[in-house]
Amino acid sequence: MTAQVDTERPVVIASGDQLKAKRLPTWAPVAVAAAAIVLAAGLVMGTGWGGPVLTGVVAAVLFIVGLGVAGGVVEGRRAGSNRVATTLIYSAFLLALAPLLSVAFVLVTKGFERLDGNFLGTSMKNISAFDANGGAYHAIIGTLEQAGIATLITVPLGIAGAIYIVEYGRGFLANAIRFFVDVMTGIPSIVAGLFILSFWVFVVTPIFNDGRPGYSGFAAALALSVLMLPTVVRSTEEMLRLVPGALREGAYALGIPKWKTIMKIVLPTAGPGIVTGCMLAVARAAGETAPVLLVAGGNPAINFSPFSDNQSSLSLYVFEQAGVASQYAPARAWAAALTLVVIVLTLTVLAKLLARRNKLAR
Amino acid sequence: MAKRIEAHGVTAFYSSFKAIDSINMTIEPKSVTALIGPSGCGKSTFLRSINRMHEVLPGARNEGKLLIDGQNVYDNDVDVTAVRRMIGMVFQRPNPFPTMSIYDNVISGLRLNGVRKKSTLDDAVEKALRGANLWNEVKDRLPRPGAGLSGGQQQRLCIARAIAVEPQVLLMDEPCSALDPISTLKIEDLISELKNRFTIVIVTHNMQQAARVSDRTGFFSIDQTGDPGRLIEYDDTSKIFTNPSEKKTEDYITGRFG
Numbered sequence A: 001m002t003a004q005v006d007t008e009r010p011v012v013i014a015s016g017d018q019l020k021a022k023r024l025p026t027w028a029p030v031a032v033a034a035a036a037i038v039l040a041a042g043l044v045m046g047t048g049w050g051g052p053v054l055t056g057v058v059a060a061v062l063f064i065v066g067l068g069v070a071g072g073v074v075e076g077r078r079a080g081s082n083r084v085a086t087t088l089i090y091s092a093f094l095l096a097l098a099p100l101l102s103v104a105f106v107l108v109t110k111g112f113e114r115l116d117g118n119f120l121g122t123s124m125k126n127i128s129a130f131d132a133n134g135g136a137y138h139a140i141i142g143t144l145e146q147a148g149i150a151t152l153i154t155v156p157l158g159i160a161g162a163i164y165i166v167e168y169g170r171g172f173l174a175n176a177i178r179f180f181v182d183v184m185t186g187i188p189s190i191v192a193g194l195f196i197l198s199f200w201v202f203v204v205t206p207i208f209n210d211g212r213p214g215y216s217g218f219a220a221a222l223a224l225s226v227l228m229l230p231t232v233v234r235s236t237e238e239m240l241r242l243v244p245g246a247l248r249e250g251a252y253a254l255g256i257p258k259w260k261t262i263m264k265i266v267l268p269t270a271g272p273g274i275v276t277g278c279m280l281a282v283a284r285a286a287g288e289t290a291p292v293l294l295v296a297g298g299n300p301a302i303n304f305s306p307f308s309d310n311q312s313s314l315s316l317y318v319f320e321q322a323g324v325a326s327q328y329a330p331a332r333a334w335a336a337a338l339t340l341v342v343i344v345l346t347l348t349v350l351a352k353l354l355a356r357r358n359k360l361a362r
Numbered sequence B: 001m002a003k004r005i006e007a008h009g010v011t012a013f014y015s016s017f018k019a020i021d022s023i024n025m026t027i028e029p030k031s032v033t034a035l036i037g038p039s040g041c042g043k044s045t046f047l048r049s050i051n052r053m054h055e056v057l058p059g060a061r062n063e064g065k066l067l068i069d070g071q072n073v074y075d076n077d078v079d080v081t082a083v084r085r086m087i088g089m090v091f092q093r094p095n096p097f098p099t100m101s102i103y104d105n106v107i108s109g110l111r112l113n114g115v116r117k118k119s120t121l122d123d124a125v126e127k128a129l130r131g132a133n134l135w136n137e138v139k140d141r142l143p144r145p146g147a148g149l150s151g152g153q154q155q156r157l158c159i160a161r162a163i164a165v166e167p168q169v170l171l172m173d174e175p176c177s178a179l180d181p182i183s184t185l186k187i188e189d190l191i192s193e194l195k196n197r198f199t200i201v202i203v204t205h206n207m208q209q210a211a212r213v214s215d216r217t218g219f220f221s222i223d224q225t226g227d228p229g230r231l232i233e234y235d236d237t238s239k240i241f242t243n244p245s246e247k248k249t250e251d252y253i254t255g256r257f258g
């Protein structure tokens, strides 16, 4: 053996015949964490620089530095930096989780105050913002109908468009469609609302409506469709592109026509991903306020028909209730927000389960 | 019902690149023909030109005439799906449909071409799986996913899928290149059996395999990279491997080139 083994940096490359390296004991991170917290508390609280938040930050920094140094000394430099990197990644995860958890926590605690049968079963008809009680039944109906119609319009259209782009489109037309879909992605929701307002509400509906503009839930669904379509097309397109060409060729080689290959082989393979993309679009649409305000107008009473008269929606309801200076309104806004989140969450879970059902048991 | 294949000046392009030039060969019914040659000489391209699979790739096209029992498959009024139903294909890498069970994989060609009757399908599954030497291994787990089989089993599943539609010609592109010797032997046995019913064309890099399974052998080669591949020699397998007429063929099979 002639190679010089560097004793301070063991086994970084194949530097010798030594394969084992010293490891920190498993309790070491806990010990370092405890030491960091004590030290930070002493430093921050003891000297009166700050409170618990600063203590936490200082403790975290001390923990990373301490664990990195301890790892570096005992285990070698690569293992030491590995520990630092691992810690940083976990901290980033916790940091990203913090806002999500705090939003969910606030939403649930404040939302539950008014979330009861009365809230879910009544509308705001004859109830002003300054009265107690009142509910979001009319808004729930509005959201379900508007998002539902928008989904019925965009999902078939979007998937068909994506199939055209990926499976059939060659050259100019496919590129043009992809470009305009990209442009559509960037449309602010208020612009989509204005488009439907000026086109559908002020120009098309008056023809059938004695010249009066027709605000309706359907108009809101159209505006939401404008917003959902690009998301559905792009996500479906990405999923279809992920389906290996070998599967298509395998089907062609059996004499299966192209359209059947797409329907029975390609779409099922890409199915779960397509469902996820569609649900993202639905969730976005269900949370839009501006277009609904513009073209459905809002309505405190229950209106089951999406085709005639004004309708409300949950997000619009939240917007209205959050904006008035009444002691009762904020609780209604929180409850409606919680309802909206629960509805979107439930739909997402249901859709995922449905997409999974076709999958074979492994 | 096996068919005779005649290639007359079959040429294939990938956009402007000419991959094979003017291939002429006649493949007799109920025979096994092996295609050998160095990598990139156009064996796969020629194979895919037989069932019009070549043109699936964007920009790819064929010239010349390819007759199946006298009918030119390149004619404009030919139905591509009919051609592919008549000429089955097994690919180099197994490609079972991932969303389908073993059962559904085998009958996918029948079902997606409109066969509905349960008893017909059940019979076809058993027959095809027995034909592919896979029945005993999978008969108890037909509803399980096809992608859950081993590589060799998946390849035999793909063979079963291809023979389930009762094609008259079977094209195989290096069907054993990812398989262990036992699976390879099974597939070679299978080829010898299938020969009684189908015309078989197989691409292989394994000389012994070509010598073992084939009746006739075609040697493809290119002069240098960028040139199109050509059919250098096409003769009885025994002649090619013992007494080839071309110097190039001899160099290749004795390992002096390629």
Ligand SMILES: Nc1ncnc2c1ncn2[C@@H]1O[C@H](COP(=O)(O)OP(=O)(O)OP(=O)(O)O)[C@@H](O)[C@H]1O
Binding pocket: B014, B017, B019, B037, B038, B039, B040, B041, B042, B043, B044, B045, B046, B057, B229
């Ligand atoms: N999709 C493609 N696009 C462009 N050129 C291609 C494509 N596929 C193959 N080629 C080219 O066509 C020529 C023939 O390729 P082919 O796949 O037929 O070779 P092969 O004889 O099957 O080789 P191998 O033994 O490695 O499978 C090669 O020069 C290759 O680079």
Ligand SMILES: [Mg+2]
Binding pocket: B043, B044, B045, B173
């Ligand atoms: Mg090949």
